[in-house]
Amino acid sequence: MDIQPETPWDGTPDVSSRIVTAIGRIGGVLRSGVWAFATAEGLNPAQVEILQLLYRRSRGVRLTWLARQLSISSASASDSVASLVSKGLLRKARDSEDARATALFLTDAGAALAGRAGAALGFADDAAAALPEATQLALLTGLFRLIAGLQQTQRFPELRACLSCRFFEPDRYPGQPTPHHCALVDAPLPLKFLRIDCAEHEPADADSERRNWRIFT
Ligand code: SF4
Structure with a gap:
């Protein structure tokens, strides 16, 4: 006799698995x-x-x-x-x-x-x-979090992202809606402008980069 699942959704893969798919x-x-x-x-x-x-x-x-x-x-x-x-x-x-x-x-x-x-x-x-702007921002934040997690597995190739850039100053304005700063252009850096591939990027030292990515973990 076939074993019946307790609910119609028992066979659905986890959310994490479907994100990866x-x-x-x-x-x-x-x-x-x-x-x-x-x-x-x-x-x-x-x-x-x-x-x-x-x-x-x-x-x-x-x-x-x-x-x-x-x-x-x-x-x-x-x-x-x-x-x-x-x-x-x-x-x-x-x-x-x-x-x-x-x-x-x-x-x-x-x-x-x-x-x-x-x-x-x-x-x-x-x-x-x-997509609505709020959805774009939520998606971008989620992807930064996922990349931050993958960085810890040493499997993610080096990015020219703000979070690995020596000009990135995290929490320069603590408690403010825009806490981060780009020292190259000397301006606050809102989340929506954080870059994944910036032409002006210069690598940060390893400790700073680890600290920066922790913002998203
Ligand atoms: S905008 Fe470019 S230069 Fe400024 S912190 Fe981000 S990667 Fe670095």
Whole structure:
């Protein structure tokens, strides 16, 4: 005889499990958008992601950093980079922080292509923008909390986020509606303006970064 569940919802996965499933599905939709764009441009998805990672970045990046961001081997990253250099979308130059090292920069053509890649994923931005502002803010806060938790697992690649930036001053105005501050522009930094990928970002020391992410845990 079949065992009947006590309630019709007994088989429903936990909320946490469904959050992870939903994020995975959204990631899949975004990846397929990148895939379609890459195919149309004669590139592979990893190459498009490299162009996006370098977009609006004034300082060059090392190959090892790219490999970490994409969770691929240095050898695979090297192949993708070599192909992008041969297509005139990336260039190599001396790293400003270490004259013996090589850094990678977008060419003008690479920057234009990265901009078009962003526009190709505009459908996702449109869907997020259509949510009520309070929902957007609650979602952003929840995602910061989730990222903060994942940071503790050492599985999350380095971000150019306010919370890992040396210019970020947490709780500079305690008890105020806008407690945080950006020392670069010397202005209070409301939650709704906290960045996940800022072109002016400069890494904070490890202790400060851990303390900053704790704001969201
Ligand atoms: S806005 Fe940019 S420069 Fe300012 S704290 Fe955030 S990441 Fe750093």
